[in-house]
Amino acid sequence: MSDLKGINLAMQTPFDEDGAIDFAIFEELIEKYLAAGVHGLVLGSGTGQHPYLTESECNRLYEVGVKLVAGRCNVICQSSALNVEEVVRRSRQAESVGANALMVLPPYFEGPSDEHGIFSFYEEIDAAVGIDIVGYNIPQATGISVSAALFDRLSGLKNFRYIKDSAGDFTVHQEFLRTRGAVLNGCDTTTLYALLAGARGVIWGAANYMPYEAVRLYELVTARQYDEAFQLWQRMLPSLLFIWRGPYTPSVLRAAQLRGFGTGNVRKPLRRLSSEQEAALRHSLGPLLG
Incomplete structure (x- = not known):
């Protein structure tokens, strides 16, 4: 049983100019993020371009990542797929290399949308793993x-203990907080308020470009230093608003590159920012430099 409190960084997957995973940069990034004090790393996250990674690439990322982390923080591995048997296979593989937890999307793209169907989907995966x-x-x-x-x-199942809520509907988020399960915020622009409301932690894409600030925000909230937390939040918010409304992953990766984290490269079909988007991103990052 894991405790996923704090800042779980939804980690980028660094690519070289040809679109291949750069494992040397990947290992370098892990060390940088650990030095920043993050409480967890989410490998194969959406920000890590999971839809555009093959199963074998994910397996290698997870094996390399878990081995390098070596227990210094939690490691959450995404094992989402359209086919249930593939989700189970990916999940078992991640568990076998030492992942602390799995992140699994519901059965998207014309899968069952009724609650009984979604429950059955997760029930089968829950029965197949032990994390x-x-x-x-x-x-x-x-x-x-x-x-x-x-x-x-779902929280009544053996292993289903958390939900990452990226919807951005704070009313629903607070309803989640009143259930038996533990809630991890996934909407960048509500992070501070989710933590204040009682979220266990966050799975945060923007932490790729501001890991130190993300960890500091969590520390300030847990220490009840709310004035300082809101001051920091005001420096973070302009870029968070930009990435949430803009092309999310390319914006996060470029911001990370500008701040010394990663290559900034995306994998097709994602595209780099336009010159206008680049200028707006740089402007939004200004308060973080002050």
């Missing part, structure tokens, strides 16, 4: 909204 499962509520991407009632029901 914690993090469900993933991101209806803007999947078309499936996980209700608080469904999350509470």
Whole structure:
């Protein structure tokens, strides 16, 4: 049983100019993020371009990452797939190399959208593994909204203990907080308020470019130093608003590159920022430099 409190950084997957994973940079990034004090790393995250990674690439990322982390923080591995048997296979592989938890999307793209169907999907995966499962509520991407009632029901399973809530609906988020399960915020622009409301922690893409600030924000909230937390938040917010409304992953990766974390390269079909988007991103990052 894992404790996924704190800053779980939804880690980028660094690519070279030809679109191949740069494992040397990957290992370098892990060390940098650990030095920043993150509490967990999410490998194969959405920010890590999971949809565009092969199963074998994910397996190698997870094996290399877990081995290098060596227990210095939690490691959450995404094992999402369209085919249930593939989810089980990916999940078991991640567990076998030492992952602390799994992150699994609901059965998106014309899968069952009724709550009984979604429950059955997770129930089968839950029965196949022995580590914690993090469900993933991101209806803007999947078309499936996980209700608080469904999350509470899922929390009765053996391993289903968390939900990552990236929907951005703070009313639903607070309903999740009233269930038996533990909640991890995934909407960048509500991070501070989710922590104040009682979220166990966050799975945070923007932490790729501001890991020290992300960890500091969590520390300030847990220490109840709210004035300082809000001051820091005001420096973070402009870039968070930009990435949430813009092309998310390319923006996060470019911001990370500008701040010394990674290559900034994306894998097709994602594209680099336009010159106008680049200028707006740089402007939004200004307060972090002050």
